[in-house]
Structure formats: C-alpha cells, structure tokens
Amino acid sequence: MDESRGFLKTxxxxxxxxxxxxxxxxxxxxxxxxxxDKDSLGEVQIPSDSYYGAFTARAIKQxxxxxxxxxxxxxxxxxxxxxxxxxxxxxxxxLDKKRGNAIVRACDQILTGKHLDHFVVEAINSGAGTAFNMxxxxxxxxxxxxxxxxxxxxxxxxxPNDHVNMSQSSNDTFPTAMHVAILFNxxxxxxxxxxxxxxxxxxxxxxxxxxxxxxxxxxxxLPVSLGSEFAAYATAIAKVRDAIFNAKKELExxxxxxxxxxxxxxxxxGYRSIAIFELSKISKLPLKPQQDMQFALQxxxxxxxxxxxxxxxxxxxxxxxxxxxxxxxxxxxxxSEIGIPAVHAGSSIMPGKINPSLAECMNMICFDIIGNxxxxxxxxxxxxxxLNVMLPVxxxxxxxxxxxLRNFVPxxxxxxxxxxxxxxxxxxxxxENTPVIVTLLSPKLGYQVSAGLYKESxxxxxxxxxxxxxxxxxxxxxxxVLLG
Numbered sequence: 001m002d003e004s005r006g007f008l009k010t011x012x013x014x015x016x017x018x019x020x021x022x023x024x025x026x027x028x029x030x031x032x033x034x035x036x037d038k039d040s041l042g043e044v045q046i047p048s049d050s051y052y053g054a055f056t057a058r059a060i061k062q063x064x065x066x067x068x069x070x071x072x073x074x075x076x077x078x079x080x081x082x083x084x085x086x087x088x089x090x091x092x093x094x095l096d097k098k099r100g101n102a103i104v105r106a107c108d109q110i111l112t113g114k115h116l117d118h119f120v121v122e123a124i125n126s127g128a129g130t131a132f133n134m135x136x137x138x139x140x141x142x143x144x145x146x147x148x149x150x151x152x153x154x155x156x157x158x159x160p161n162d163h164v165n166m167s168q169s170s171n172d173t174f175p176t177a178m179h180v181a182i183l184f185n186x187x188x189x190x191x192x193x194x195x196x197x198x199x200x201x202x203x204x205x206x207x208x209x210x211x212x213x214x215x216x217x218x219x220x221x222l223p224v225s226l227g228s229e230f231a232a233y234a235t236a237i238a239k240v241r242d243a244i245f246n247a248k249k250e251l252e253x254x255x256x257x258x259x260x261x262x263x264x265x266x267x268x269x270g271y272r273s274i275a276i277f278e279l280s281k282i283s284k285l286p287l288k289p290q291q292d293m294q295f296a297l298q299x300x301x302x303x304x305x306x307x308x309x310x311x312x313x314x315x316x317x318x319x320x321x322x323x324x325x326x327x328x329x330x331x332x333x334x335x336s337e338i339g340i341p342a343v344h345a346g347s348s349i350m351p352g353k354i355n356p357s358l359a360e361c362m363n364m365i366c367f368d369i370i371g372n373x374x375x376x377x378x379x380x381x382x383x384x385x386x387l388n389v390m391l392p393v394x395x396x397x398x399x400x401x402x403x404x405l406r407n408f409v410p411x412x413x414x415x416x417x418x419x420x421x422x423x424x425x426x427x428x429x430x431x432e433n434t435p436v437i438v439t440l441l442s443p444k445l446g447y448q449v450s451a452g453l454y455k456e457s458x459x460x461x462x463x464x465x466x467x468x469x470x471x472x473x474x475x476x477x478x479x480x481v482l483l484g
Contacts, residue, residue, distance in 0.1 A: 037153045046153070051118040053138035053153065053160060059131035065124045070132055071399045075119050076111065077180035077283070078136045081173050081256065082164055083107035084278035085271075089166050092268035098148070099163050106143035115139060123396040127389030129174035137164040167267045167275075171297055171387055172258040176279075178395045179251040182306060183285050185402040186248050192409040193241040193313075199413045200234035203227075203420060211484070212337060212427040213434055220436040226337070226422055229323070236316045244309040251306060253288050254279075255296035261386040262294035297387050303394055304380040310401045311373035317409075318366035321359040324420070328356050336426050341419030358416040365404045372397035438464045440482050445473060 034045045039054035046057050086103040089095035109115060118139045125131040137160035142152040144164070150157050158164070208227035215221050256279065257272030259265050264272065272289060280287040290296035330336030346355035375397045379390035431437065435457035441464070442450035453467050460467075465483060468474050 035153055038155075048152075051115055051139040051142040051152065052120060052135055053142065053155075055131070055134040055160070056121060056138050059121050059125060059135065063122050063125040063131060065122050066396075068123045068396075070119055070121060070123050071181060071396070071403075072116070073181035073184040073399065074132070074177055074395065075116060075136075076184065077177040078133070078173065079107045079110045079140070080180065080279055080282050081168075081176055081275075082136060082140055083111075083282065084275045085166065085168055085173075085256075086164070087278045088271045088274035089268070091274050092270050094268045094271075095163065095166055099144070099158055102144035102148045102158060103140060103164055105147050106140045109143060110140070115143060124392050126392075128170045128387060129177075129392050129395075130170040132392065133165070133170040133173055134160065137161065140164045167257075167259070167271050169259040171260050172255045172262075172293075174391050175255040175296060175300075178303060178391060179254050180279070180283055180285065180287070181395065182303065182398055182402070183248060183251050184283075185399055185406070186244065186251075186306070188406040189402050190241065190245060192406050192413070193237060193244070196409055196413040196417070197234050197237050197241065199417045200230050200237065203417060204229075204231035204234060207422050210422045210424060210427055211431055213430040213436075220430075220434040222439055223431050223437065226427065233316075233320050233323075236320070237313070240309065240313040240316055243312060244306070247302075247306040247309045250302035252286050253290040253296070253302070255290055255293060257289065258293035258297050262292075262297045264293060294386060298383055298385070300376075300380045300383070300388050300391070300394060303398060304376055307373045307376040307394075307398050307401070310398070310405070311370055313405070314366035314369035314373075314401075318363055321356075321362045321366070324359045324416070325356045328359075328420075337423055337430070339421040339423060341415060343415055356416075358412055361408065362412050365408055368404065369401040372401045432463055432465070435464055437483055441468060441474065441479070444478075444482075449473070 033048040035048045037044050037046045037054040037057070039058075041054075041058070044054040044057045046053060083104055086095065086100045086107070090097055090100035119132075119135055121132045121135040141155065141158050141160040141164045144158045145152055145154055148157060204227045206227070207230055208225060210226040211223050212226050212229075213220055214224040254276065255262075256275055257264055257267055259267060276287055276289050279285075324338070324340070327335055327337040328340045340354065340356050340359075342354045343358060346353035346357065376394050379394045379397075380388070382388065382390045435454040438445075438450045438453050438457070441453075445453070445468075453464060456462070456467060457464055462470075465479055468479055469476050
C-alpha cells in the first residue's frame with residue numbers, strides 16, 4: 001500500500017512537470033512579453049517575438065498529440081508553394097508587387113534555414129492540415145511585415161489569408177506539399193537502396209563457390225550456393241527499388257490551383273500554370289498539373305501507392321534479415337553457416353556473446369513501416385466526397401518510413417551485409433550429412449529405393465554417399481559426379 005501511494009505521488013509530480021512543460025512549449029519561455037493578435041474568433045495573446053499568429057496559438061493548445069513538429073521537408077515544400085503562389089498572383093495582377101515581393105523575400109529567408117522554430121504546429125494536426133497551412137501563412141506574413149518595416153500582427157498591410165494564402169486553400173496546398181515533401185525524401189531513399197543492392201551483389205560474387213543445403217518449409221532441401229541466395233536477395237531489393245522509383249512518377253502530378261473543392265474557385269486566369277511552373281523551378285522537381293483537379297483533392301492514390309512500395313520493401317528487408325539471423329544462429333547449437341560482424345557486445349550478462357543486432361533493428365523498422373502503411377491505407381479510404389481530410393497522418397507515416405530507411409539502410413549495408421563471412425566447413429557438412437541429397441540420385445535409383453535410403457540414413461547416421469557405395473548401387477565415381 002505504501003509503495004502504491006509512493007508511486008501515485010511520483011506520478012502526480014510527473015503530471016505537474018509535464019503540464020508546466022506544455023505551457024512552456026506554448027509560451028516559448030517563461031517571462032516572455034506578449035502582443036495581441038486578432039482573428040475571426042477574437043483576440044489572442046501571442047509571444048511578442050513569435051512570427052506565428054492567432055490561428056497557430058489556438059492550434060498548438062488543441063493539437064498536443066505526438067510532441068513532434070512538422071517534418072523539415074513539409075516546411076520546405078509549403079514555403080516553396082507560398083513563394084510560387086505569390087509570384088503567380090503578382091504576374092496575374094491580383095497581388096501588388098510591394099506585398100508580393102515582401103512575401104517572396106520572407107519565403108527566401110525561411111528557405112535559407114531561418115525562422116524554422118516558429119513552425120510549431122505538430123505533425124498530426126487538424127483535418128486537411130489547415131492548422132499547419134495557417135501556421136505557414138502567419139509566419140510568412142509576419143516576416144514579410146518586418147521586411148516592409150511594419151510591426152508583427154499589422155495584418156491590414158499583409159494578411160495571412162488575404163495575401164499569403166491568396167488563390168489557395170489548405171485543400172489544394174497540403175496535398176501538393178505532401179507530394180513535394182515525399183519526392184524530396186524519396187530522392188534520399190533511392191541511393192541508399194542502390195548501395196544495398198551493390199553490397200548484396202558483391203557478397204553474391206564472394207560466396208558464389210560456397211555450396212550449401214537449401215531449405216524449404218525450414219527443412220533440408222536440395223543444395224544451392226550461398227552466392228545464389230544473396231543474388232536472389234539483390235534481385236528482390238532491386239525490384240522493390242524500381243517499384244518505389246515508378247511510384248514517385250504519380251506524385252509529380254499535383255493539386256495546386258484546385259483550391260477548396262477542385263474547381264479552382266478564387267484563382268485568376270493563368271495562376272495555376274504559373275504557380276506550378278515556379279514550384280517546379282524552385283523545387284527542381286518535374287511537377288505537372290493533375291488534369292482532374294477534383295480527383296487530386298478526393299483521392300490519395302499516389303501517396304498510398306508510394307506507401308505500399310515502402311511496405312513491400314519492408315517485407316523483403318525483413319525476410320532477408322530473418323534469413324541472416326537464422327544462418328548466423330549458434331555458434332554451437334544453431335546453423336552457424338555464416339558469421340556476423342560484431343558491432344557491440346551482444347549481452348550485458350553473457351560475456352563474449354555476439355547478436356545479430358543490426359538485423360533485429362531492421363526487423364523492427366520493417367514492422368514500423370508495415371504499420372505506417374496500414375495507417376496510410378485506412379486514411380486513404382477515409383475521405384468523403386470532394387476531400388480526403390486525413391492528410392497529416394498519412395504524410396507523417398510515409399515520411400517516418402522514409403526517414404528510417406535512409407538513416408538505417410546504409411548502416412545495415414556497411415556494418416552487417418558487407419561484413420558477413422561464410423563457414424565453408426559447416427556448409428559442406430550439412431550437404432554431406434543430409435539424407436535429402438538422395439533426391440539427386442533418384443532418377444537413377446528410383447523413388448522407392450531412394451526413400452528407403454533416406455530413412456536408413458536418418459536411422460543409422462550413415463551418409464547417402466556411404467550407403468549407396470556400400471550397397472553397390474552406384475560406383476564412387478558415379479556418386480561423385482552427381483553429388484560432387
């Protein structure tokens with residue numbers, strides 16, 4: 001009972017500490033001065049040095065979910081969209097050059113890495129990502145105001161909605177930003193997969209003359225080479241790599257210009273083509289307008305397609321990691337067909353133990369990616385009518401999966417795969433001692449005789465080679481030709 005009270009007291013202290021930390025997160029720091037911002041719901045107190053405004057201040061009190069802020073690639077993508085839209089609005093004559101150029105300069109500051117700590121809305125926020133869109137609008141507006149020599153919050157001069165968000169909606173900008181952010185990230189994923197494929201091919205060549213027993217149903221099967229197994233692994237990764245590469249092509253078609261429901265309402269003539277041209281230019285991505293803009297808002301096919309490619313990669317990486325763990329099991333009581341490099345001590349209690357820790361880590365990453373794909377699948381089908389609003393969680397899931405891959409696959413490739421060694425003697429013993437190799441003699445001996453030899457080998461412990469020669473069924477030379 002006393003221990004229970006002690007625990008509850010500690011838990012209460014932790015809750016108080018967490019609450020204070022949350023307040024500190026919202027107010028930036030203790031003792032900060034405030035300014036008063038106003039939106040359609042009324043007045044809000046904002047830390048005076050913050051570039052975000054009233055909408056964001058309300059949002060960060062509501063969307064306390066993961067503690068994770070938006071992904072850097074989402075911030076970059078969104079700011080590029082705002083910059084491109086401002087240029088399009090200037091050129092179509094709906095935004096004056098003074099305001100527009102201040103918005104462009106504000107975006108340029110952010111794209112150099114400044115002011116990133118003012119993007120405070122969490123990765124999972126409001127439906128359709130409206131909270132993050134407004135966070136972006138407010139930060140850009142207030143930076144633009146300072147550039148124009150005005151104070152933060154002077155929205156009569158540059159307004160987050162009327163000027164920064166001009167010709168846009170969260171409903172077309174967030175899907176566009178999703179595509180751009182994922183395309184930025186996949187450019188980092190493809191090269192690490194290419195390196196893994198090269199490493200697997202290298203090991204396939206290194207192990208090409210190492211014969212080993214094959215296994216089906218986890219039971220002994222006909223011999224293969226260790227090299228051919230690794231070549232098959234390389235083929236598997238190459239195929240899913242190509243599928244991911246192809247999936248990115250669908251992401252190049254974007255929704256920008258569709259505004260609220262895909263009709264392009266409130267956009268001036270020519271806006272869409274200019275905005276997408278400018279976005280392609282600054283992002284260095286081959287972006288194109290999705291011809292059916294209502295589809296572009298309703299469906300998240302391109303994102304789900306990419307997610308499924310990442311899931312299929314996880315299935316292959318997990319399978320390969322399982323094989324490595326099994327082949328390396330032992331070193332005495334397991335298969336011990338291959339040796340794994342030691343990256344750290346395997347146990348805190350058993351001295352000298354080496355574990356397949358990197359393969360295990362890869363397994364866990366794969367489980368997480370598969371779970372992320374399930375999230376994307378559920379979110380993708382959860383849209384209704386003209387809009388799928390489940391965008392932030394979909395994007396977080398895909399970017400998280402990609403981040404894990406681009407961070408860990410190089411380590412897995414260099415520190416595990418490249419360092420694997422083959423136990424030639426153990427491989428040879430398994431082939432020689434398994435009765436299943438009688439299969440290679442069965443065309444000459446017949447199925448029934450071969451089955452009898454299989455059972456006798458298991459019962460007596462004699463090898464198939466020994467039994468066939470001792471019974472005079474085949475000569476030693478004939479057996480060697482067939483069994484090696």
